[in-house]
Amino acid sequence: MVEGDWEYQPVRLPPDITRISATVQLGIRAEFGGWELARTLLYADGSRKVWLRRKLSRGLVAGLAT
Incomplete structure (x- = not known):
């Protein structure tokens, strides 16, 4: 999931x-x-749900030509 300048990854821990x-x-x-x-x-x-985030690297944005 991408939101603004951040990419998020939800992780479910049992x-x-x-x-x-x-x-x-x-x-x-x-x-x-x-x-x-x-x-x-x-x-x-x-159980736990955690959201991880990291800054988007502009070269890795889908559909963006470098």
Whole structure:
């Protein structure tokens, strides 16, 4: 999903995943994909939905000729 100058990626984490494991997964995405945490939502069943974001690289915008 693209909004303004940011690209967003929603990630759903199941309720059985530990907090440490979730941190490692999100850290890997941040380190190698350039993502940062934008928002988190905790559901009653214990699952989490997080939105990651990163600045758009103008050369990677779909339909844009370089």
